[in-house]
Amino acid sequence: MSTVISNAVNAVATLASISTVDKVGRRTLFIEGGAQMFLTQVIIGIAIAVKFGVSGNPGELSKGFVDGLLACICVYVAGFAWSWGPLGWLVPSEIFPLEVRSAAQSINVATNMIFTFVIAQVFTTMLCHLKFGLFFFFAFWVLIMNIFIYKYLPETKGVPIEDMHTIWQKHPFWKKYVLQDKGIAMDKEGHDDV
Template identity: 65%
Template structure:
């Protein structure tokens, strides 16, 4: 899609005479892209946060997630037209790079939640190779409480 738009519009954004079949094809390909996003990455911004937060902080984290999502959507909508005028076909490459970055981040930093009840999500985060370094384990909590008990007696 990006190549077809780049060849047609170039860097000046003026395609000259554009055949009707070509315009229909470009719009069709964009619709397929949007449909693919709506069936894959699109709903994950709402689904994943509802599954990854422990019950104790879930409602607060969901509200922060919704706020960040809505704010990001607002800024993208405000700057999309200006970015399209400046980047031309490069805007599609720009967003494609973000999909690659997003995929890499999700693959490396988000745990698998399939089949895990919400009550056990805290254990998943503790066992994660990266995020587990920032969370105290159950053993640390037990030792801390025993130390505090001994110190108070």
């Protein structure tokens, strides 16, 4: 039943993301969802540490404890489903110039799949060794992800794809890595106008 509940939360939160992403912006959803994910990972880690300890034997689990964990998991799933889940695919499609978009998206998809595969392979081993510490491990990485978004990702809401180069040129960090426009006029085929 808990799987049905968390999957329903996932579906509803993804629909919420679809309806709000252009109103509130990508950065806002990333940061809010990341904060939600971080806090619930920490809360779940603490709850399991207190109840299970390092022995892994919780004794009798009360209905309130189980319901509380399920609620935290649902809050985590909702945070992921309206932020990092869908936006991890949307934002990369918006930030790359047309000339490299397909190659960049291919790299994005491959990287995502590789890390998903690696985490799936090592998760059980990590859980056996880290126990409740696994939640703190993932909370740490969610925090790093949020800091990265806060410092390095420009808002792409309402920005036409053709204007992304200008956004990168004006960004406090990325501007030193982006070629500045030299004022060369291009015709529709991309050739210099002479």
